[in-house]
Amino acid sequence: MPTAVPPLLTMMNELLSEISVSSTSSQWDTGNRQIIDKLASWLNTLGFRCEVIPLTKQPHKANLIATLGSGPGGLVLSGHTDTVPFNEERWDMNPLGLTEQDNKLFGLGATDMKGFFPIAIEAAKAFLDKPLKQPLMILATADEESSMDGARELAAQGAPKARFAVIGEPTDLKPIRMHKGIMMNAITVEGRAGHSSDPSLGNNAMEAMHLVMVDLLAFRAELQQRYNNPLFTVAVPTLNLGCIHGGDNPNRICGQCELHFDLRALPGMDNNDVIHQITQRITPLAKQLKVNISLRSLITPLTPFEQSADSVLVKAAEQLTGHSSESAAFATEAPFLQQLGMETIVMGPGSIDQAHQPNEYMALNQVQPAVDLLQRLIGQFCL
Known part of the structure; x- marks a missing residue:
């Protein structure tokens, strides 16, 4: 040798x-x-x-x-x-x-x-x-x-x-x-800052993000009803709300808020399809709340x-x-x-x-x- x-x-x-x-x-x-x-x-x-x-x-x-x-x-x-x-x-x-x-x-x-x-x-x-x-x-x-x-x-x-x-x-x-696969994404809500004494002076991005988060958790529940693989210890796809940042002072209407989350898809699920579904959900929310909502990937998703x-x-x-x-x-x-x-x-x-x-x-x-x-x-x- x-x-x-x-x-x-x-x-x-x-x-x-x-x-x-x-x-x-x-x-x-x-x-x-x-x-x-x-x-x-x-x-x-x-x-x-x-x-x-x-x-x-x-x-x-x-x-x-x-x-x-x-x-x-x-x-x-x-x-x-x-x-x-x-x-x-x-x-x-x-x-x-x-x-x-x-x-x-x-x-x-x-x-x-x-x-x-x-x-x-x-x-x-x-x-x-x-x-x-x-x-x-x-x-x-x-x-x-x-x-x-x-x-x-x-x-x-x-x-x-x-x-x-x-x-x-x-x-x-x-x-x-x-x-499972993995994707990590950021959702950014752009509202309008203003003096907190008069809510009409702004559009609170954090309050809008609250509704986005509610919708994401509803989407998670739907995914977990549709997909299940008992060969996994955690048999359903997971979606974790990992961190959130928004605003700058208690007496100021929050002008921007950003949420980071990850989603782990089961075999048989398509990452691109999942992203498309999330986009389809947040688009009408942005119109309803009169804010800008954008979605971007933090990493290249793994299938x-x-x-x-x-x-x-x-x-x-x-x-x-x-x-x-x-x-x-x-x-x-x-x-x-x-x-x-x-x-x-x-x-x-x-x-x-x-x-x-x-x-x-x-x-x-x-x-x-x-x-x-x-x-x-x-x-x-x-x-």
Whole structure:
């Protein structure tokens, strides 16, 4: 084995030691090129063909497609290289690096999800001298935790091409074949400010927003009557009124008010149709209340994801793990890999319950089972 590729836990420590935060706030946002270059170096040493693809509008960030073998099909092991922002003072250990303690592997990104890459590389090592009938690919993406622009660009570019994809997000090694979509939107009401002693001097945007919120909650109830999927823990689509801002002083009629909300659609629902329905509801409200009401997206919406229960990959994962496929409450890059024509599941070591919080960790006893599981998948779909 080439000496340039470190042992699994050393690889994990090196990846966790590099900051690769993605955030909608420029205060936190960083690049991921150190992670990508490190992965490419290791995989090149192992004989993979590596393509580093900078993001069009953010060249300090990049995706990596590493390929072993050739052919029209194959298996993709996919993960994202970025993490959420972090508060170092809330950690009991250094978040930037690996700390092994109490049979747990602590560090920012240990489970979500830099820790997946050393496991995937360790699994691949068993196949370096074997004649692959279909290629094995390791895919590393940028910006999953914010814009998902890395996966969006790959889907637009039409690469990578394979038949199957496993996204190693933390699922306790249980196969996930569906999750909800997500959209985040802002509704802005423009009224007219004036002295609060005489309501006729203005048109209160906050009072108008109150009626908008009532209508949104009525729309939520309608959606939840129309759509239900018992395979989800929360079986209905959700709409959350997240934050609201309006006005500037108690003795002034509120001239502007803005509401931010998110909506998580079930598989089978169409994000564009939902937005159209909301627009159709607020347009007559604006006319009735004599205010301007506008709707805009805060992020590019993510479509719901569902892989057929009878797909070859789902059946194989269920057989190998002994677990029936499930749904997840969190969103992933799965819709984009599915757009590329791949049967896709989400399945990896660690628990989502440990993600996005101080003292994030992966249970040590999941590492070797994860390596073994990936090796069985590689053997089934690449040999």
